[in-house]
Amino acid sequence: MSKGGKKGKGEVEDRGAGEEAGTMKNRKIQVLKDLTKLGETIYHQLREGEFPWIEMPSRSISNIRYDDKLRQYVLGGRNVKRSARNIRHIRPFTQLVWAAYFVKELTRQNRTSTLRDVFYSAQAFDVNFIDQPESDSILTDLETVIGRAREEFNVFPEERSAIFGDLTIEYTVPGYEGKTLNLTSHPDGVMIGPALTSAEFKECRADKVIAIEKGALFTRFVEERVHERFKAILVQTAGQAPRATRALIRRLNRELKLPVIILTDGDPWGMHIAMVIVSGSANAAHLRELNTPDAKWAGVWATDIVEYKLPTDPLNDLDVKRLYELKKDPRYGSKLWRREIETFLKIRKKAEQEAFSRYGLTFIVDEYLPRKLEEVEEM
Amino acid sequence: MTEVFQEISPADFFYRNRDIAGFTNPARAMYTTVRELVENSLDACEMQRIPPNLYIRISEVKETSKSTSIYEVRVEDNGLGIPAEHIPSAFAQILYGSKYNLRQTRGTFGLGGKMALLYGQITTHTGTLVVSSTGKTEACEFQLMIDIQSNKPIILSKRDLKTRKWHGTIIQFQTEGDYLRAMPKILEYLKQTAIVAPYADITFIDPRGRLYRFLRATESMPPPPRTTKPHPHGVDAETLKRMIATTETRNMKEFMKKHFQRVGDATAKKFLEYADIDLKKDPKRLNPGEIVVLANAMKNYEGFLPPDPSCLSPIGVKLLETGIRKELNPEFVAVTQRQPSAYSGFPFIVEAGIAYGGEIPRLNKIQLYRYANKIPLLFDEASDVSWKVVNTLIDWRRYKIPTDGPIAVFIHICSTKIPYKTVGKEFIADRPEVEREILNALREVARELSAYLTRKQSLERQKKRLDVFLKYLPKIATYSTKLAEKEKEPEIEALLSKVGKYE
Numbered sequence: 001m002s003k004g005g006k007k008g009k010g011e012v013e014d015r016g017a018g019e020e021a022g023t024m025k026n027r028k029i030q031v032l033k034d035l036t037k038l039g040e041t042i043y044h045q046l047r048e049g050e051f052p053w054i055e056m057p058s059r060s061i062s063n064i065r066y067d068d069k070l071r072q073y074v075l076g077g078r079n080v081k082r083s084a085r086n087i088r089h090i091r092p093f094t095q096l097v098w099a100a101y102f103v104k105e106l107t108r109q110n111r112t113s114t115l116r117d118v119f120y121s122a123q124a125f126d127v128n129f130i131d132q133p134e135s136d137s138i139l140t141d142l143e144t145v146i147g148r149a150r151e152e153f154n155v156f157p158e159e160r161s162a163i164f165g166d167l168t169i170e171y172t173v174p175g176y177e178g179k180t181l182n183l184t185s186h187p188d189g190v191m192i193g194p195a196l197t198s199a200e201f202k203e204c205r206a207d208k209v210i211a212i213e214k215g216a217l218f219t220r221f222v223e224e225r226v227h228e229r230f231k232a233i234l235v236q237t238a239g240q241a242p243r244a245t246r247a248l249i250r251r252l253n254r255e256l257k258l259p260v261i262i263l264t265d266g267d268p269w270g271m272h273i274a275m276v277i278v279s280g281s282a283n284a285a286h287l288r289e290l291n292t293p294d295a296k297w298a299g300v301w302a303t304d305i306v307e308y309k310l311p312t313d314p315l316n317d318l319d320v321k322r323l324y325e326l327k328k329d330p331r332y333g334s335k336l337w338r339r340e341i342e343t344f345l346k347i348r349k350k351a352e353q354e355a356f357s358r359y360g361l362t363f364i365v366d367e368y369l370p371r372k373l374e375e376v377e378e379m
Numbered sequence: 380m381t382e383v384f385q386e387i388s389p390a391d392f393f394y395r396n397r398d399i400a401g402f403t404n405p406a407r408a409m410y411t412t413v414r415e416l417v418e419n420s421l422d423a424c425e426m427q428r429i430p431p432n433l434y435i436r437i438s439e440v441k442e443t444s445k446s447t448s449i450y451e452v453r454v455e456d457n458g459l460g461i462p463a464e465h466i467p468s469a470f471a472q473i474l475y476g477s478k479y480n481l482r483q484t485r486g487t488f489g490l491g492g493k494m495a496l497l498y499g500q501i502t503t504h505t506g507t508l509v510v511s512s513t514g515k516t517e518a519c520e521f522q523l524m525i526d527i528q529s530n531k532p533i534i535l536s537k538r539d540l541k542t543r544k545w546h547g548t549i550i551q552f553q554t555e556g557d558y559l560r561a562m563p564k565i566l567e568y569l570k571q572t573a574i575v576a577p578y579a580d581i582t583f584i585d586p587r588g589r590l591y592r593f594l595r596a597t598e599s600m601p602p603p604p605r606t607t608k609p610h611p612h613g614v615d616a617e618t619l620k621r622m623i624a625t626t627e628t629r630n631m632k633e634f635m636k637k638h639f640q641r642v643g644d645a646t647a648k649k650f651l652e653y654a655d656i657d658l659k660k661d662p663k664r665l666n667p668g669e670i671v672v673l674a675n676a677m678k679n680y681e682g683f684l685p686p687d688p689s690c691l692s693p694i695g696v697k698l699l700e701t702g703i704r705k706e707l708n709p710e711f712v713a714v715t716q717r718q719p720s721a722y723s724g725f726p727f728i729v730e731a732g733i734a735y736g737g738e739i740p741r742l743n744k745i746q747l748y749r750y751a752n753k754i755p756l757l758f759d760e761a762s763d764v765s766w767k768v769v770n771t772l773i774d775w776r777r778y779k780i781p782t783d784g785p786i787a788v789f790i791h792i793c794s795t796k797i798p799y800k801t802v803g804k805e806f807i808a809d810r811p812e813v814e815r816e817i818l819n820a821l822r823e824v825a826r827e828l829s830a831y832l833t834r835k836q837s838l839e840r841q842k843k844r845l846d847v848f849l850k851y852l853p854k855i856a857t858y859s860t861k862l863a864e865k866e867k868e869p870e871i872e873a874l875l876s877k878v879g880k881y882e
Contacts, residue, residue: 087848091847094854
């Protein structure tokens with residue numbers, strides 16, 4: 001890998017797992033430091049008359065493995081070298097250096113941007129991307145090199161999800177510094193965007209987090225005052241949880257020590273939404289601190305379908321195929337997951353969260369949720 | 380009814396068979412007229428290694444139909460000229476001339492130019508003005524006509540001109556033709572002639588008053604061809620009979636040595652033993668049967684040395700390249716001349732050239748220029764052996780040469796007898812010996828072009844490569860400096876100079 005004994009030069013430091021960055025402010029300082037360090041590496045290589053190069057972990061499928069300890073996908077030991085000497089590398093290399101400069105400015109000035117925005121901004125700097133997938137891929141490279149999710153250097157996705165609960169946050173975004181907000185202020189929940197993601201947690205009266213796949217159930221929970229009755233912070237993932245939302249759930253779990261339970265539809269897809277919150281995705285194997293290993297999937301389980309005699313739909317071919325895939329997935333190794341997969345395959349049925357309405361609108365909150373919370377505690 | 384047998388004169392014969400000589404229609408007649416006269420003039424200059432100055436003018440005299448007119452044709456050259464006493468026969472008697480020995484010249488019959496004059500006389504009923512001088516005496520001006528039935532010149536007038544030191548020939552006469560339809564071929568003919576004769580200065584004024592100039596690019600000229608004795612392989616019974624009739628030798632061995640090229644004591648002896656003919660036999664005492672046997676033996680005997688190529692006058696690689704560059708202005712030219720070879724006792728030399736890029740147009744095929752004894756061949760291209768070689772025998776892909784690129788190929792065959800396929804003399808037969816030589820010549824130049832294109836591609840790649848580094852390295856320097864929060868950007872010139880060295 002690194003040649004000629006130039007130890008460490010051009011290589012990206014791999015920060016140990018577990019080493020959580022502290023508050024948002026400290027995180028920002030660390031991000032700026034990391035970006036500056038990347039610049040210095042390249043700057044010194046050029047000063048010494050060397051074609052600049054960097055090394056980063058390979059993101060090819062063969063280098064992605066499941067880490068039992070971290071309970072998420074991680075990249076293996078194989079590195080790739082990107083060198084400006086290589087005619088095929090020099091363009092993406094240039095784009096990477098520019099992107100690093102661009103996001104550093106964003107972060108320093110507390111501005112945020114989106115992937116689309118980055119694609120267009122490049123044109124102002126005469127660094128062109130053919131299309132957005134090209135610029136997206138460069139940002140993924142930058143994530144890999146720096147070892148941080150792009151949300152940490154202020155590039156956010158378009159997807160939005162929401163949060164509701166008795167948590168007071170303090171903004172760090174320009175114009176709102178020091179302002180606080182209680183997340184029960186708005187009954188639709190507060191959108192999980194850049195401002196919220198970068199906010200500090202001030203005061204929390206909740207003792208758990210409930211992540212909910214669907215907006216309808218989220219709204220029902222707010223109406224039924226679940227946040228008060230169960231002292232819960234409610235997070236609506238709106239389908240597959242965006243990375244910023246996953247990062248926020250992890251912070252709630254790590255910084256506030258809140259247990260996290262997840263409620264999804266009772267089908268392989270809902271099951272996997274929960275799994276990505278717990279163990280992360282293969283796509284983000286180059287990133288840490290997006291998953292919450294202690295989060296628990298509380299339902300709707302296949303066994304719930306049987307137990308509660310829920311109205312169901314039959315599994316279709318795609319559902320069954322997906323179940324067999326999940327069976328082979330190392331993340332689904334534990335007893336609960338295995339039991340549920342087997343049950344799905346046995347009953348060949350699936351049910352949505354709304355299916356509980358056959359027992360009345362409040363059944364899910366009055367009966368199902370308390371029982372589930374108990375079950376989860378025992379796990 | 381009894382049939383009337385009537386002897387016809389050569390002039391009469393050619394008049395009746397003018398299609399053979401290329402006077403099929405008014406347009407073709409116009410083209411052939413120009414071509415025959417230009418070739419005669421060039422031959423007259425090259426024989427003495429005089430850089431030719433040719434002046435050709437065609438002017439319309441009167442319209443005779445919608446497409447045809449009577450034109451006055453004038454051709455002037457600075458060749459060696461013709462002595463006054465030979466002028467009438469040289470221009471007004473068919474089959475009279477200096478071209479009946481074995482020497483490479485453009486025309487072979489010595490009748491092409493005269494056919495043009497004859498055709499003019501027939502179509503306009505006027506004579507020909509000829510002025511000529513060898514430079515040794517004063518120039519002489521004749522007004523001539525041909526007596527077609529008796530093949531004799533009629534001298535209408537004759538006068539001496541007070542000129543000194545001028546040598547050359549001027550011919551002026553009227554003829555009927557279709558210039559407009561002949562024009563593209565005439566211009567193409569002159570251009571292609573200028574390619575193989577870059578030492579010629581050619582001026583052409585056409586009936587519309589347009590001036591076409593083909594400037595001389597060099598004074599250097601190929602050595603003139605020498606006259607040689609025939610090679611035994613190339614002689615038939617009829618020729619043998621004539622040679623025997625005029626020989627002064629007294630025995631067969633001497634006859635063979637004296638009248639044939641490259642035959643010495645040993646060869647003559649061995650051959651006559653092979654033919655089973657007594658060495659000491661008087662050639663005049665051979666009976667017709669023996670003459671046929673002798674002729675066949677000459678054809679079949681394999682012990683003769685190959686024919687002497689010194690009677691050939693190839694263009695030469697330098698002149699060919701000069702000509703191609705001057706008329707076509709290509710980006711790259713490669714030319715080659717093959718060693719002399721022979722077919723049926725006739726020596727021949729193949730020269731080939733290939734030109735690429737520059738002002739050569741990009742057609743969807745390779746442009747082919749064919750020459751036989753320095754004459755451009757403009758008709759029936761697809762029947763020619765060169766066309767076969769270029770389009771079917773050479774695998775251009777092997778040379779990585781794109782056949783739809785701007786490419787022109789030149790094939791020149793010079794020989795004492797060009798193996799034309801038909802009497803029209805527009806395309807060359809695919810004799811295996813000739814075909815092989817053309818193929819090998821073309822392979823040589825194709826290899827050179829291939830090497831050039833490869834070199835060029837690699838240079839272009841290198842340039843493209845450098846452009847990429849020129850575009851991106853400064854940006855890396857700029858943004859890494861900003862990212863590292865440094866003041867001064869690092870120098871990248873040293874890196875750029877290294878770029879060419881890595882792949």
